[in-house]
Amino acid sequence: MTPAEFDSARDDDGHGTHTSTTAAGNAGVQATIAGGDLGIVSGIAPRAYVIAYKACGAEGCFGSDTAAAVEQAILDGVDVINYSISGGGDPYNDATSIAFLNAYFNGVLVSASAGNSGPGADTVAHREPWTITVGASTQDRTFAGKLSLSDEGGATLELDGVSLTGDYTGQVVLASDYGDGLCLTPFPAGTFNGEIVVCERGLIARVEKGYNVLQGGAGGMVLYNPVLQSLAPDIHFLPAIHIQNDAGAALLDFLANATGAVTGTIDGGIKMASQGNVMAAFSSRGGAGQTLGVSKPDVTAPGVEILAGHTPMPSSIAGGAPGNLFQVIQGTSMSSPHVAGSALLLKDLHPDWTPGQIKSALMTTAYVDGLVKEDGVTPVDNFDAGSGHIDLNRAGNPGLTISDSALNLYLAEDHLWDANLPSLYVPNMPGKITVERTVHSELRANSWWRTRVEAPADLSVSVRPVIGVRAGGDRTFSITVDASLVPMGETRFATLYLERGP
Structure with a gap:
């Protein structure tokens, strides 16, 4: 643990607040960030009881601690565990994964994030057959931003991106012209004088880049993807917009060929429709290298630009500007609690269902129609999204369920295709x-x-x-x-x- 973090389950990072409020936050809550109205939000299972366990610190997690937290949750009588943490690559030899098996044995479903190492094959985490492993896909809402540019010769360019922060106008300059194109360290005070600084994404947290240019006197920031990646409207310390790689290339070309100084205006926080059901590029994938005989992820759920709770007291710069009770973030950490909340609703609807039956209902009623890969066009395959996107309108009445006991799943380590699972995968x-x-x-x-x-x-x-x-x-x-x-x-x-x- 670091000196700045709490030694209790009180959240000083924002990750736990966001995931718990996604799963079980109250209904009909007005969400605001930096004074901006972002609309009404609700958890998936409003008013469900939430227990938070301090199992990790800012510097990571010990398997002994996460396993102990799972055991305590079982003793406390929880119905569902959300585990928005990676791991589980070798589940039969991992203490936390075996703790999840014990949870399954005791009637507790574990929803676990698939990981954020996609879109390459065989990057998926949580390969346990007794968990439900969740990939991340987009929803049909975004918080858009617009960057308007003009030079002294009258040339103009408008670029779209995402942003939560307020409007700002200033001269546009490249961070690379000041020796640090990635904005990895704080710029010396006086480096800038209110300019909008262009930074390349990579290596450190996006919010840290904004903080670093602010220390040098910047008034705004443009963050561009060097390759195709997801866009994220973070809680920055200054007005900022995040743009895609093609927009970034157009921006760099405009600056390179501009006549005189370039002036830019950032317009942010515009709520608008976007393409939903697109697998996030970061969402970890399954692949032919999965040797246990079960393919992951099991399902996908919304995990991009998720609006939920935040701690007002982040212990690090990466937590964003302090004082905000809401945030918009992304990751399979965000999709997993959507499934955890869904499992809570199913458990309330069917109190006698086992974890395997709940998992089966979510998998066998999932849909793939209209669900596409990160390019926004190509239909997904099972290594991308498992059985597909969860559908709560159908999951409560699946008609049939397919599940197995904890003992059978444990004994079928080398031939899980023979286990009674709602999927079939034969690696060889x-x-x-x-x-x-x-x-x-x-x-x-x-x-x-x-x-x-x-x-x-x-x-x-x-x-x-x-x-x-x-x-x-x-x-x-x-x-x-x-x-x-x-x-x-x-x-x-x-x-x-x-x-x-x-």
């Missing part, structure tokens, strides 16, 4: 394989389910055409996968639909 396909799944009816009447498979031409998935399940009963069926025509080293994806008949 022998050509043809047959597995079984057992569904449990959540209905009060007997039901018939038609099966339908979507698969590429060189992959065959065979399931009996109709499955009958008695009310409240179980039914086991076989799934045969024939990948003998798939070239070595390639991966294929398929989807099995169970659609209730009359």
